[in-house]
Amino acid sequence: MIHIDARNVFRKPRALAWEEAAAFxxxxxxxxxxxxxxxxxxxxxxxxxxxxxxxxxxxxxSIAKHLGARVLATSRSEAxxxxxxxxxxxxxxxxxxxxxxxxxxxKDGVDVVFEHVGPATLEESMRSLAMGxxxxxxxSTSGVKAEISMPRLFFRQADLLGSTMGNxxxxxxxxxxxxxxxRPVVDRVYxxxxxxxxxxxxxxxxxxxxxxxxxxx
Numbered sequence: 001m002i003h004i005d006a007r008n009v010f011r012k013p014r015a016l017a018w019e020e021a022a023a024f025x026x027x028x029x030x031x032x033x034x035x036x037x038x039x040x041x042x043x044x045x046x047x048x049x050x051x052x053x054x055x056x057x058x059x060x061x062s063i064a065k066h067l068g069a070r071v072l073a074t075s076r077s078e079a080x081x082x083x084x085x086x087x088x089x090x091x092x093x094x095x096x097x098x099x100x101x102x103x104x105x106x107k108d109g110v111d112v113v114f115e116h117v118g119p120a121t122l123e124e125s126m127r128s129l130a131m132g133x134x135x136x137x138x139x140s141t142s143g144v145k146a147e148i149s150m151p152r153l154f155f156r157q158a159d160l161l162g163s164t165m166g167n168x169x170x171x172x173x174x175x176x177x178x179x180x181x182x183r184p185v186v187d188r189v190y191x192x193x194x195x196x197x198x199x200x201x202x203x204x205x206x207x208x209x210x211x212x213x214x215x216x217x
Contacts, residue, residue, distance in 0.1 A: 007168065013178045023210035024059070024184035026165070028174045030138050031059040033166035034114060035067065036173070039136040043068030045111040048102055048128055050074050050121050052084040052092060055210040056138060058185045060114045061087050066182045069112075072105060074098045074121075083208045087185070095120075099127035109133060119146035126152050134159040185209030191216070 012021045035041045047064045051057050052073040064071045065088040073084040073092040081092035093101035098121075103109055109130035115122065118140030125135055126148060133156065140146075153160065178184075187207040190198040191214050198211050 010171070010175060013175060016178065016184070019186050019189050019212050019214070020184050022212050023055070023186045024174070024178065025171070027055040027059040027210060028063065028178075028184065029166040029171050030164065031056050031063050031114070032174050032177075033170050034136045034138055034161075034163045035060060035063055035112070037166070037170065038161045038163040039112045039114075039134045041067055041069055041112050044070075046070040046072065046106055046130075047112040047114055048072045048074070048110040048125070049084070049089070049114045050098075050125060051095070051117045051141075052089070053077065053080040053205065053208045054116060054141075055207075056116055057114065058084075058087065058209045061089055062182050062185075063177070064088075064114075066177055066180070072102060072110065080208050097124065099124045102128040106130070112136065115139075117142050119143040122146045122148060126156075126158065129156055129158050132157045134161060136161040136163055138163050187211050189214050 041047055041064065047069045049057050049060045049071060052061065052075045061071055061073060061084060071089045073089040074095050075081045075084065075092060076095045084092045091105050110128055111130055111133055113125040113128055113135045115125055115135055115137035116139035120142035187209040189212045195213060198213060201207055202211055
């Protein structure tokens with residue numbers, strides 16, 4: 001038997017199917033805290049979402065649009081770049097040397113970079129920042145150690161912020177936003193006996209959004 005404090009139990013949003021309800025809590029809570037509590041993203045600012053396609057990055061695109069921000073994105077995959085634009089990004093750039101395209105589109109750089117990749121993209125993320133910009137990160141999928149250019153950090157008056165998951169009040173804010181029309185993206189649903197295929201899809205970075213396992217009654 002599992003016992004859960006009633007304070008940690010919330011009603012499923014009525015507008016969501018069960019598969020959608022399974023897809024949003026962790027990624028949307030993480031992205032919400034990153035953009036609102038940590039990076040202090042405001043309406044009218046520009047945010048760059050690195051690595052569009054991952055569940056947390058797809059959530060970030062939706063949340064940033066919901067908050068009234070201008071959204072740019074990056075991905076190695078042309079198909080994922082197109083999906084990011086369909087989801088609300090104004091433009092999407094190839095992951096290789098993306099700062100040049102970002103600065104061309106913004107002139108002065110972006111206010112916020114949403115990071116979760118780490119060493120492979122951090123330098124380009126820093127090059128993409130406007131003066132006083134903020135990089136917020138929740139992950140390091142390309143490795144655990146990264147080098148940064150210190151002059152780029154202090155001359156740009158930049159903030160480098162870490163974040164992970166969130167609290168109950170932030171989750172309530174996510175639920176309110178979903179009630180207001182924000183939606184998670186479900187990439188694919190697999191039955192539980194196909195968990196290996198599901199993990200293979202995630203390991204190969206083929207997904208756009210969340211991969212969900214369905215458990216039969």
